[in-house]
Amino acid sequence: MTPEAKARQRIDQKLEQAGWAVQDLKKINLSASLGVAVREYPTDTGPADYVLFVNREPVGVIEAKADNTILTFVEDQTDRYARSVLKWQVKAAPLPFLYESTGQIIHFTDGRDPAPRAREIFHFFKPEQIAEWLNQQDSFRRRLCEQMPELPTRNLRDCQIGAVTGLEKSLALNKPRALVHMATGAGKTFTAITSVYRLLKYGGAKRILFLVDTRNLGKQAHQEFMAYTPPDDARKFTELYNVQRLNGPAIDPAAKVCISTIQRMYSILSGEPIDDSAEDISLFDVQQADRQAKMMRYNPAVPVETFDVIIIDECHRSIYNLWKQVLDYFDAFLVGLTATPDKRTFGFFSENIVAEYTYEQSVADGVNVGYDVYEIETEITRKGAEVKAREWVDHRDRQTRKKRWAEAEEGVLYNGKELDKSVVNPSQIRKVIQAMKTAVETEIFPSRTETPKTLIFAKTDSHADDIIQIVREVYNQGNAFCKKVTYKAEEDPDSILSSFRNDYNPRIAVTVDMIATGTDVKPLEVLLFMRDVRSRGYYEQMKGRGVRSLGHDDLKRVSNSADSAKSRFVLIDAVGVEKSLKTESRPLEKKPSVPLKDLMMGVALGHRDEDTLLSLANRLVRLAKELDDKALRRIEKKSDGVSVGMLGKALLTALDPDRIVEAAIAAAQARGITRTEETLTEDELTAARLQCVATACAPFDNPELRDEIETARREREQIIDHINLDQVTFTGFSAQAEERARKVIQTFTDYISRHKDEIQALGFFYQQPFRRRALTFEMIEELHDTLSRPPLLLTTERLWSAYARVKSSQVNGSDSKRQLTDLVALVRFAIGLDAELKPFRDQVDKRFQEWIFRHNARRTTAFTAEQTEWLRMMKDHISSSCCITRDDFDYAEFANKGGLQKAWGLFGKELDEVMDEMNGELVA
Structure with missing residues (x-):
């Protein structure tokens, strides 16, 4: 195949996935589908690669090119075909929708835009979307440019007015990405909702996605949508527009705003299940290297045109790495909201900063309050300490918290950074808490009679537990005084x-980490840091929990002795967080395409570059979680007792700047030279790094260890044998399986016999034919719910399988997918109305053929082809819903073809009579 032929093959596949019927010119049939793509359609300037038809009318062209073609170079060619005269077509207007594609890359231009500009899209649009656009007077981008009215400024701060107007100006200029930089507390969410309301009402946006960092922030955003009242309407936002907070795998077609974490949206697009707890952890400072990014595939249920605008709250760093493909999937404007942008944030949003309102400005305006830093330093925090060998100490399991009293087997020298990780020193925690209590009561807030609202940042969940016990002890207070607010808290964290x-x-x-970012706690006046933070952005987010201003009355409500409005907060630094070097987080997986065995061999041969070491460390840490105990023990045996996880962790530790500094200082001391972090030379740091890395890499010199790790990795995979062919030696159900199936059938028949007078749907069958027009989908749902609940557990699938085992000669369609209405067929078969059990859809199809034949025979003129097409759609609806009514013409399969109005035009006053006949005849 030529490169262009391969491209066309991929284009055909993608068009079909999007619901287009792809046809050759000789076999053209414009009635075959709502959308038809015709190859090599002749024009007066030559054949176009594809001409797109919707509802039989030409609407666009596709120019197909081979891979590596620069598509911007062929835009003129596409435009020429769009303006050409199509053979056999009367209309001469230019076609509005233009594509260029290699099958891998797709560019799209909407000719109805004020300044038509090509943009890259993930996939072709559905014909239903094209039809919807054609029914609109203007394109979305033209409406943004020409129809947005002036912003009412009542109840809006100046920074919010600037943000909304700046964003709308950017959208009017068709800039695909925009960044709103607003300080914490300035009302970013309120500003965003104001924009969302205007985009829906005046811009005619189809649907908007509001992405949040955690499920907790999704709840908070939903509450703000529910509380928002627009300036030109007395009703709440949620009374005007449907707002869906995504908790499941489907998007409500009626939703105008969807609130979701990016993890949930990835799950919806990929079809992969999601652990709800994954949405509880902020992605702001989480590395995503422990899972391999899977290529996003097209999902027809959630097409690329689902959202017109995506608002990314907090602009969490995850959007730049693994999760970015979720944003790439949708053809939507991207709007970022953040209080703490970094270089990547500015780069991702193309430096299009539509609003900038800094923390300093917010303090000057009284929107936020300033802060003071109060330092607490203890000797052990600064210097560490030593637990000597053979000293009796507690040993505690990190997970179960179970303690044992025993001698220390060897001396343990630890520094301040190791506190509350490998070593817990209750005295250090107690001294910090006592110092905080004294400072707050005597220096910081001396006039207060109650402790100001205080938030303590702990290192781990275990560390948090230790802090809570000591806080209650130092303050001599009960359980209610100090609580843990983490995702692992025993109580409901939202209520706390x-x-x-x-x-x-x-x-x-x-x-x-639960309230480290985004969560609003305005009464906070004290923040105590008992953990260090290396990410500058994350640190600013954590500080932002204390900046919110609060009026005197509101503050007095929770802190009665407050004598004024909240005017400041105090950051108490017990770990040197304010002074520590802040860096940006980095992804660990640098070489995803290099096999593990090659990474290990590279290290063994002397590769010491950071990318190789980080990638190998990531693979080993991930492998440690996946291997069983037997494999882990085999590896430890080859590595002198070092676990595979520790091998990976050692590589990471060797690259840790703090450890390199410590090693450099230790090396200088060994040479009799006194050094501090500030006086170390570049050569000393380089030598220390080389030594740390060499030590961490040394185990991989052992070929037996490398082989054992690779063997363990390989054992987790399965071999797919395509060579040895099998053959059947016996078929049939076991006696036990058939006996169980008989019991299932007996339970079913007994139940419907006993309850025929209680359940409406059963009455329908027992009173045939007098009430045969009364069966509804709701009745079937009620019966199915009753049967499928304990103790019966008689689902449609289970019943069908039982009949197939016991009465296989009378059962058809066992391999087809079950639908709820198959319960009708099961009941009819069980009570003897049918001698054969076959899917309800098949029964309806057969009855439809018999009914339409009889009906046409009675009429002077048979149903027309168009009427018959609609009757088939009505028949399909009855197959899945048991009946059809006028209201059902609002469903997509009818609405897309004209709905009730079209049906009435085809059948006139006979429509109701035809529906009644079909409901009776097809379900009988």
Whole structure:
């Protein structure tokens, strides 16, 4: 095949996935589908590669090119075909929808836009979307350019007015990405909802996606949508537009706003299930290298045109790595909201900053409050300590918290960074908490009679537990005084958070990451950092929990002795977080295409570049979670007792700047030279790094260890044998399986016999034929729910399978997919109305053929071809719903072809009579 032929093959496939019928000119049939793509359609300037038809009318062209073609170079060619005269077509207007494609890359131009500009899209649009656009007077981008009215400024801050108007100006100029930089507390969500309302009402946006960082922030955003009242309408936003917070695998077609985490949206697009707990963890500072990015595939149920605008709250860093493909999938404007942009944020949004409102400006305007830093340093925090060998100490399991009293087997020298990880020192925690209590009561807020609302950032969930116990002890308070607000909290974290905001207790909350970003707690006046943070953006987000301003009355409601409005907050630094070097987080997987065995061999041969070491470390850490105990023990045996996870962790530790500094200082001391972090030379740091890396890489010199790791990895995979062919030696159900099937059938027949007078749907069958027009889908749903619940557990699939085992000669369609209405066929078969069990759809098809034959025989003129097509659609609806009514013409299969109005035009006053006949005859 030529490169262009291969491209056309891919284009054909993608068009068919999107619902287009692809045809050659000689076999053209424009009635075959709503959308038809005709290859090599002749024009007065030559044949176009594809001409697109919707509802039999030409609407666009596709110019197909081979891979590696620069598509911008062929835009003139596409435009020429769009303006050409199509053979056999009367209309001479230019076709509005233009594509260029290699099958891998697709460019699209909407000729109805004010300044038509090509944009890359993930996949072809569905013909239904093209039809919807054609029914609109203007394109979305033209409406954004020409129809957005002036913004009412009542109840809006100046920064919010600037953000909304700046964003609308950017959208009017058709800029695909825009960044709104607004300080924490300035009302980013309120500003975004104001824009969403205007985009829906005046811009005619089809649907908008509001992406959040965690499920908790999704709840918060949903509450703000429900509370929002637009300036030109007395009704709430959610009374005007449907807002769906995505918790399942489907998008409500009626939803105008969807609120979702990016993890949930990935799950919906890919079809992969999602663990709800994954949405509880902020992606702001989480590495995604522990899972391999899977290429996003087209999902016809969620086409690329599903959203017109995607608003990304907090612009979490995940959008730049693994999850970026979710944003690439949709043909939508991207709008970022953030208080803490970094270089990648500006780069991703093409430096199109439509609004900028800094923290300093917000403090000057009284939107936020300033802060003071109060430092607490302890000797052990600064220097560390040593647990000597043979000293009796507690040993505690990190997960179960179970303790044992035993001698230390060897001396343990630890520094401040290892506190609460490998070593817990209760005295260090107690001294910090006591110092905080004294400082707040005597220096920071000396006039207060109650402890100001305080948030403590802990390192881990275990660390949080230790802090809580010591806080209650130092303050001599009960359980209600200090609570943990993490995703692992025993109590509902949302209710604790609500109490922390609004009630007297808890006075102190301890968290790890749940309220580190985005969560609003306005009464906070003290932040205690007992963990360091390396990410500058994450640190700013954590500080942002304390910046919200609050009026005197609202503050007094939770802190009664407050004598004024909230005017500041105090950051208490117990770990040097304010001074520590802040860096941007980095993905660990740098060489995803290099096999594990090649990474290990590269290290063994002397490769010491950071990308190789990070990638190998990531693979080993991930492998440690996947292998069984037997494989792990085999590897440890070859590595002198070092686990595969520790091998990976050692590589990461060797690249840790803190460890390199420590090693450099230690090396200088060994040479009799006193060094600090500030006085180390570049050569000393380089030598220390080389030594740390060499030590971490040394185990991989052992070929037996490399082989064992590769063998363990390979054992987790399956061999697919295409060579050895099998043959059947016996078929049939086991005696036990058939006996179980008989019991299922007996339970079913007994139940419907006993309850025929209680359940409406059963009455329908027992009273044939007098009530045969009364069966509804709701009745079938009720019966199915009753049967499928415990203790019966008689699902449609289970019943059908039982009959297939016991009465196989009387059962058809066992291999077809079950639908709810198959319960009709099961009941009819069970009570003897039918001698054969076959899918309800097949029964309806057969009755439809018999009915339409009889009906045409009675009429002077038979149904027309168009009437027959509609009757078949009505028949299909009855197959899945048991009946059809006028209301059902609002469903997509009818609405896309004209709905009730079209049906009435075809059948006139006979429509109701025809529906009644079909409901009776096809379900009888």
